[in-house]
Amino acid sequence: MTSSRGWLRLRWSYSGKRYSLAPGLPDDPINRALAQQKAQQIETDLRAENLTPGAFDLTLAKYRSDSTQPISVVQLWERYIEHKHKTLPDARSLEKYRGLLEYLHRYFRTRAATAISELQAFEFRDWLLERLEPITARERIGMLRSSWGWGIKRKLVTENPWADVKVKVPPKAKPKPFTEEEVQKILEHARSEARYQHWADFIEFCLSIGCRPGEAAGLKWQHLSDDCSSIWIGESFGRGRQKGTKTNQSRAFQVFPELQALLLKRRPEKWGTDEYVFSAPRGSPVDDHNFRRRCWTPLLDELGIPYRKPYTTRHTFTSHALNQGWSISEIAAVTGNSEETILRNYVGNPYGKTKVKRLF
Template identity: 35%
Template sequence: MLQQRIEYRYNSADVGLLGSLKAYKKLIKTSADAKAFMKWLTEIRKLAPSSKKRYLAILQTLRRDLFGDIKVRAGQKPKAKPFTKVEVTQILNHLKEDKHYSHYHDFILLLFNTGTRTSEAIGLLWRDVDLVKRELHIYETLGRYKGQTNVRERRTTKNTKYRVVPVNNAVYKMLIRRPKGKVEDLVFNSPTGLCIDDHNVSQRCWKITLKTLGIPHRNLYQTRHTFASHCIDSGMTIQETAAITGHNIKVLYEHYLGSVKKPTLPEL
């Protein structure tokens, strides 16, 4: 069942779990066997609670009859802080003038201002851009093929849902000035004309830019966190934000509400 999941949509957690099951070399037929396997993950594989919890979620999806009653406690780590508006401005201004990485300015501007997933922005085609209505149509990604950063395959979005993302003035002006290709051409590509390798961008362009500016490092995916957080802080509802970003509403409540603007407590 895991192998089928991996063939359908590659996931590193599925691959890791499959490796552990093979290394365990025992059949899991009962709930007691399932508990023994989870104990083995801790004592022999030395798996961190967070990884163990992730594996358990997969196992409960596949075999709830065996793993449904098992629970794993994993302490919460501090949440990564969204970038402030000042930091976003610093990053984009620096990229615009950077002699090595200015090519990626527009790509990162879109990430900050639309909250699209990295793979969605990488796979964006000109046919999905409506400059008259000022909106993007998101229903596909250009995701990694079996974990390889330089090989991509086109597939549906993470939750398989189609959504319309409105664009603000900054994104509209950027798209207007970009050279237009054919409708099936990518909006963004690498300096050599290939699809963008987000691992390469993260390890070079992004990492070096933050270090140069003295901004605490957060991964490139935090552009999405930043957008969602600022949407909510600006007064948009959870539902409105979720419709644009494609987030699960529960996830927004748990991870984004209050991450930018802290509540002011009364003086008693």
């Protein structure tokens, strides 16, 4: 028996598998006695399993059925986190789920999930907006909506109070691409200043093909042809792990001679297929925070160029490619964006400033 955030939980192992059960009881002496009775029931069934197969309910439904109170908001969310743990790629992906758990504890405390009305859901949204940015709050409300939907399927709750709860996110100005003059200044400064020279090829690569920075960080020599004339992009690196691309789709294309030469020059005589094309100064994979702090931010500051995120290299490529007559399908094939995305976000003046003509 353990206590998690003030709530009792039973944990045990059987036949090499770990089990966990939240009996729905706050941690106090009386409830510990009730939970111990539940634990004894489970232990009895486990002992009887050898003589009477089926005595132990592998689904654990038998041990939840006589819960002394309906499942709370916090318990439902904890159960949902357990479910997501099985479907999400790694523990880092669960961080925002665990972060929301703190807010649910503070606001709902021990309130039952079935008791949450739509009005209370709206009130929680307003409370959350005082603490989070609108775009983050919108995502969190969406997560709650999904968790209640998951709970309905498992008969933990009957209605979804979050179904119509929306968060309006104010529009943001589209990122301003770097001008051709700014691009040249960035590349020249990166190659001429010793403290930035290690990153110069990485920056030029991102600007040259418009890939996401994480895709450049995740590029390995095995993803290039033998003569480095063509590239396959289907993986990325971020938050300490190798993973798929943002869209989980791959793409391949040929590069222009100058970029081919840059890659050939980088490749060591003895290289492993699993080695990264670009790395941090000490040989570790490129960490986006480290790159931004040690190179990107100070480099732009020294040049007097208004700060834009490293991701702006991608917008810069797309905008200038359109301006130079590339077709939308060509840009989509190289960047991995859909043609619809390019039409919606980039077509027209590359800097998003349509000229208004005088009418009167």
